[in-house]
Amino acid sequence: MKIVYFFSFITIIALPSYLVRCKNFSWCVSPIPFTLLEFLILTTFFAWIIWTIYSIRTNKESLYKVIQRLRGPLILPLGLLVVFAGLSLIFTSDLRGGLGIWKAYFIEAALFYLVVVDLSIRRRDYTWVLKALMISGIFVSIASISNYLSIANDIGIDEALSMRISSVYEFSNAVPLYLGPILALSISVLVLQIKKIKKSPSFYIAVLGLFSMITAMLLSHSKGGIIGILAVLATWFGYLIYKSLSLRYKKYFKYLLYLLVGIYFIFNIFVYLNIDGFAPKGNYPKNSLVNRYCIWQGTRDLLSKKFVTGSGLNGFHDDYNDYKTCLSNDYQYPHNILLTFWTEIGLIGVVVFLYVSYKYLELNSKGSDKWLSIGLLSALVYIFIHGLVDVPYFKNDLSVQFWLLAALVALNQKIEVNPK
Numbered sequence: 033m034k035i036v037y038f039f040s041f042i043t044i045i046a047l048p049s050y051l052v053r054c055k056n057f058s059w060c061v062s063p064i065p066f067t068l069l070e071f072l073i074l075t076t077f078f079a080w081i082i083w084t085i086y087s088i089r090t091n092k093e094s095l096y097k098v099i100q101r102l103r104g105p106l107i108l109p110l111g112l113l114v115v116f117a118g119l120s121l122i123f124t125s126d127l128r129g130g131l132g133i134w135k136a137y138f139i140e141a142a143l144f145y146l147v148v149v150d151l152s153i154r155r156r157d158y159t160w161v162l163k164a165l166m167i168s169g170i171f172v173s174i175a176s177i178s179n180y181l182s183i184a185n186d187i188g189i190d191e192a193l194s195m196r197i198s199s200v201y202e203f204s205n206a207v208p209l210y211l212g213p214i215l216a217l218s219i220s221v222l223v224l225q226i227k228k229i230k231k232s233p234s235f236y237i238a239v240l241g242l243f244s245m246i247t248a249m250l251l252s253h254s255k256g257g258i259i260g261i262l263a264v265l266a267t268w269f270g271y272l273i274y275k276s277l278s279l280r281y282k283k284y285f286k287y288l289l290y291l292l293v294g295i296y297f298i299f300n301i302f303v304y305l306n307i308d309g310f311a312p313k314g315n316y317p318k319n320s321l322v323n324r325y326c327i328w329q330g331t332r333d334l335l336s337k338k339f340v341t342g343s344g345l346n347g348f349h350d351d352y353n354d355y356k357t358c359l360s361n362d363y364q365y366p367h368n369i370l371l372t373f374w375t376e377i378g379l380i381g382v383v384v385f386l387y388v389s390y391k392y393l394e395l396n397s398k399g400s401d402k403w404l405s406i407g408l409l410s411a412l413v414y415i416f417i418h419g420l421v422d423v424p425y426f427k428n429d430l431s432v433q434f435w436l437l438a439a440l441v442a443l444n445q446k447i448e449v450n451p452k
Contacts, residue, residue, distance in 0.1 A: 050428030065132035124344025173244035208257025220407025326359035369419025
């Protein structure tokens with residue numbers, strides 16, 4: 033059990049290690065894309081399998097108990113996501129790349145979910161997941177701050193502040209995409225620790241994490257990340273208001289939340305249907321928002337031809353070349369969370385992802401630790417808000433992180449424990 037815990041803890045901390053790829057080494061050969069993170073996940077999973085089989089064979093455990101621990105309301109929707117992602121491979125123009133994405137973003141993320149849920153229930157503790165995520169976030173943040181200080185030393189503070197810092201990643205937007213959900217959870221840990229007289233190491237990890245992560249996200253100059261931070265803070269502020277209301281006004285507050293969710297989807301539909309009015313014509317100023325309009329216009333044209341199936345996993349970057357409008361750049365994804373699931377997995381992919389999100393929210397509302405629940409809620413809010421203009425989930429670290437959030441939602445039903 034200890035070795036599985038060790039591997040799991042290290043794997044969570046090392047989520048960005050997907051940047052170490054097999055293709056970077058002459059001695060490493062793989063028929064499909066393979067990374068260091070995948071090696072860690074598979075090592076952890078097989079260590080868990082061996083340990084579980086040993087426990088069953090020595091009568092320390094029964095298969096029935098193992099299955100019972102893994103059962104839960106999220107298993108079906110998450111399983112459907114894996115299945116339909118696999119079926120989308122039928123329609124992709126890049127089968128090798130699509131298989132690599134299905135393996136890394138769905139199958140391996142699902143396997144690690146099973147390990148984390150089972151291990152946490154056996155330990156009757158999920159706080160190790162929170163600690164590992166915060167430590168990982170701190171490492172990424174420190175790398176960002178170090179990058180900035182190094183650049184500032186070379187060209188000056190003012191010049192360095194105008195640059196977008198990408199930390200360990202290949203592009204700067206990856207920093208807030210990874211740190212945003214962890215930031216939301218860190219607030220939960222901090223609130224729980226403030227209520228305690230004797231502070232544990234989690235308190236100091238959360239404090240360091242919050243300051244370093246906010247700094248790193250600001251240094252990335254990601255507008256989507258900044259709006260996401262504001263959405264997280266608004267979610268926490270809204271929850272504090274909700275707690276202070278009478279039962280009558282709580283009902284009206286819930287109606288307001290439903291209205292905001294409705295506005296989110298209406299906004300997405302409105303932009304999609306009227307994208308020709310937003311996309312520039314002729315000479316136009318080049319900025320990130322205008323670029324998004326161009327990508328979405330091309331994506332709309334693509335989906336008009338492949339409305340049901342989309343392009344299949346990893347097929348968008350090939351198909352998009354035939355539908356470019358006002359921007360000639362190549363893109364891996366359409367920079368919107370709903371459009372990305374649509375183009376990658378098809379219309380059913382959007383439906384299933386929304387179903388997963390609905391079950392996530394439904395189960396999270398019944399969590400035994402309400403402070404953790406609000407952290408998990410604000411993490412999902414961040415993903416959807418930043419996902420208006422970027423690509424959450426479809427990256428090795430982000431997909432596993434999403435399944436870890438789902439695991440914490442499930443564990444918050446089964447384990448009653450405050451972060452230590």
